[in-house]
Amino acid sequence: VFDLVERVRQISIRCHRDEDEVAREELEGLLARLSPERAVQIIRAFSYFSHLANIAEDEHHIRRNRAHAIQGSAPRAGSLAYAFRDVEEKGIGADALIAFFTGAHISPVLTAHPTEVRRKSTLNREMEIAGLLGRCERMEPTPQEAAEQDETLRRAVLTLWQTALLRRIKLTVLDEVANGLSYYDYTFLSQLPRLYCYVEDELARMAGDGRQVQLPSFLRVGSWIGGDRDGNPFVTAQVLDETVRLQREKVLAFYASELAELFDELSLAGRLVRVSGPVTALAAQSPDHSPQHAEEPYRLALAYVLARLQATARHLAGPTDAPEAPPTAPFETPYESAAALNADLDVIHESLCANGSAVLARGRLRLLRRAVDCFGFHLACVDLRQNSDVHARTVAELFEKVAPGTDYLGLDEEARIALLLKELSTARLLASPFIAYGPETVSELAILRTAAEAHRALGPAVIPNAIISKAEGVSDLLEVALLLKEVGLVSAVDAEGLASALNVIPLFETIGDLQACAKVMDRALSIPAYRALVRSRGDVQEVMLGYSDSNKDGGFVTSGWELYKAEIGLIEVFARHGVRLRLFHGRGGSVGRGGGPSYDAILAQPGGAVNGQIRITEQGEIISSKYSNPDVGRRNLEILVSATLEASLVQPQHNAPR
Numbered sequence: 001v002f003d004l005v006e007r008v009r010q011i012s013i014r015c016h017r018d019e020d021e022v023a024r025e026e027l028e029g030l031l032a033r034l035s036p037e038r039a040v041q042i043i044r045a046f047s048y049f050s051h052l053a054n055i056a057e058d059e060h061h062i063r064r065n066r067a068h069a070i071q072g073s074a075p076r077a078g079s080l081a082y083a084f085r086d087v088e089e090k091g092i093g094a095d096a097l098i099a100f101f102t103g104a105h106i107s108p109v110l111t112a113h114p115t116e117v118r119r120k121s122t123l124n125r126e127m128e129i130a131g132l133l134g135r136c137e138r139m140e141p142t143p144q145e146a147a148e149q150d151e152t153l154r155r156a157v158l159t160l161w162q163t164a165l166l167r168r169i170k171l172t173v174l175d176e177v178a179n180g181l182s183y184y185d186y187t188f189l190s191q192l193p194r195l196y197c198y199v200e201d202e203l204a205r206m207a208g209d210g211r212q213v214q215l216p217s218f219l220r221v222g223s224w225i226g227g228d229r230d231g232n233p234f235v236t237a238q239v240l241d242e243t244v245r246l247q248r249e250k251v252l253a254f255y256a257s258e259l260a261e262l263f264d265e266l267s268l269a270g271r272l273v274r275v276s277g278p279v280t281a282l283a284a285q286s287p288d289h290s291p292q293h294a295e296e297p298y299r300l301a302l303a304y305v306l307a308r309l310q311a312t313a314r315h316l317a318g319p320t321d322a323p324e325a326p327p328t329a330p331f332e333t334p335y336e337s338a339a340a341l342n343a344d345l346d347v348i349h350e351s352l353c354a355n356g357s358a359v360l361a362r363g364r365l366r367l368l369r370r371a372v373d374c375f376g377f378h379l380a381c382v383d384l385r386q387n388s389d390v391h392a393r394t395v396a397e398l399f400e401k402v403a404p405g406t407d408y409l410g411l412d413e414e415a416r417i418a419l420l421l422k423e424l425s426t427a428r429l430l431a432s433p434f435i436a437y438g439p440e441t442v443s444e445l446a447i448l449r450t451a452a453e454a455h456r457a458l459g460p461a462v463i464p465n466a467i468i469s470k471a472e473g474v475s476d477l478l479e480v481a482l483l484l485k486e487v488g489l490v491s492a493v494d495a496e497g498l499a500s501a502l503n504v505i506p507l508f509e510t511i512g513d514l515q516a517c518a519k520v521m522d523r524a525l526s527i528p529a530y531r532a533l534v535r536s537r538g539d540v541q542e543v544m545l546g547y548s549d550s551n552k553d554g555g556f557v558t559s560g561w562e563l564y565k566a567e568i569g570l571i572e573v574f575a576r577h578g579v580r581l582r583l584f585h586g587r588g589g590s591v592g593r594g595g596g597p598s599y600d601a602i603l604a605q606p607g608g609a610v611n612g613q614i615r616i617t618e619q620g621e622i623i624s625s626k627y628s629n630p631d632v633g634r635r636n637l638e639i640l641v642s643a644t645l646e647a648s649l650v651q652p653q654h655n656a657p658r
Helices: 002-017 021-032 036-071 080-089 094-103 120-138 143-161 173-207 237-265 277-284 297-317 338-354 364-375 388-402 413-424 439-458 474-486 511-526 528-536 547-554 556-577 598-603 620-627 630-650
Strands: 105-111 381-387 465-469 490-494 497-500 503-508 540-546 580-586 613-619
Touching: 002 021, 002 036, 036 120, 036 143, 036 630, 080 173, 080 630, 094 173, 094 630, 105 620, 105 630, 120 143, 120 173, 173 237, 173 364, 173 620, 173 630, 237 297, 237 364, 237 381, 237 439, 277 297, 277 338, 297 338, 338 364, 381 388, 381 439, 388 413, 388 439, 388 465, 388 474, 413 474, 439 474, 465 474, 474 490, 474 497, 474 503, 474 511, 474 528, 497 528, 503 511, 503 580, 511 528, 511 540, 511 547, 511 556, 540 547, 540 556, 540 613, 547 556, 547 580, 556 580, 598 613, 598 630, 613 620, 613 630, 620 630
Parallel strands: 105 613, 381 465, 465 503, 503 540, 540 580, 580 613
Antiparallel strands: 490 497
16 A cells, blocks of 8 residues: 555656646556555545644644744744734833733634544544654653654554544534534643733733733633534534533533642641631631641642532532432532632632742642633533524514414514514513424524523523524514523613623625625614613624625625625724624635635734624634644634734724725
């Protein structure tokens, strides 16, 4: 097989590099004579050849970046070091940067995609190979170690070759969820906290006054996997509930493992160091009664925190066959929120800092505190997405059941808006448990009720967005608001009007929709009831723009130009209404689907389109290339932050061409 692969490779080089027609004919003849079995072997060989070449290229970039850092080379565009140098040179100080990050919202959003066919088993093997190459680069081995490394690498490559590249069965949605969660193990759980710490340390350095900078979590990972129902009937209420459960269990298990590591690390003896009163109080409630730890207050305090975290996991898992027993000791009391967990970790942090052990507080404890703030008990923010036609049919059935003859689908846009606003102004609910509805309506209401239950259990960050595919008019937004009202996620709060627990986000996809989106949002923001909903969301309105469908609708150039004009129109409308615009860019992986370098794409936005607020889809087929390697993943996260920073503070607010 190897000899045949080499022959095909060499002939291909002659064919493509030298444009050798004789070589082309020879290659076509050679491939045509292959048996199906041998053809599969050749295809697999070249597939793995490409994968291994990509791994080697990633390791080369990592090596070069490290070499530049060691040599003190000028920072490279796309890195945070480059962005911070740029803002310093333009006279933007630490206080302005702290204010920027305090109000920023940056989010890569992972989406499942049918073109993502790679197995987790092959990803694991490739990560093993990348890790071996990385270790070879960072140490100078003895001859024996070098021989062992080579043999280990050969074993890893052989295992990869003998592992099936493709699946023979179709993935379920929960399989996709599990695959998405693996990137938290690879990159997000470890690298996001480190990125935050780097930013805070750089701002403290720039401030130069000795202050400790603590930023809110401005960079969070979102997900459509398990919540995107548009065209996917397999995303049900049960799937959404399982998605939330899997994410919760993943992050709580991570916190528990980190607390166990901290327990091993913080073996400080109470007779050798001073300890604050609050830490002593935590230690006094510890379930750890081991005499070996009796004089180790930090370990006792961490045992208390871990016990409460475990109680939280049991509580959130819900009832088992036996009813949940009430807590009989403080350490059996679940944390009511991630903030409460962080409050106990803050007590330990403050005690270390106040008693000569600040450097210990800057290690694993600091990373864990940041992780808890960033990931909460929910791990990732799951977006709900559904087509506007489904929303319209669901609302139509609800109206028809309570007022036969309404014929909602037969109404024009203005009549729909009037009817929806009238219903939103009432306290009544349209849905009744005593009325039979069609399967689509039952499914939609069940999913929204599941979202409401997730909010009650884990807080509003678990499912913060409802996205409307194929949004065309104001009624599309009001329909979602009405459906959210049915499950208590939109409610009347006071004389100011309605409040929403979710962002209602229109997705404008076709060329015609992009051309009309500014007028649609202008009309929506002019309606007092909808404006009240936006006010309840902090006067921020998110709008999603579809790159892939507009490419299919009008072609690459037309799509790009109409997207640009749509952004300019939205900027002007939102400025007039005093609402902050957050754009969500639905970019695909390939150039033909709106893909391309994220750094250049963000910097190319028209003036005023970013302003510290941006979300971007990371579609299934490229997630592994960006986030399966922690070093590469850190680089891609830095690119998003640095580009957003530069586009918001460094680039002039120029008047865009029309």
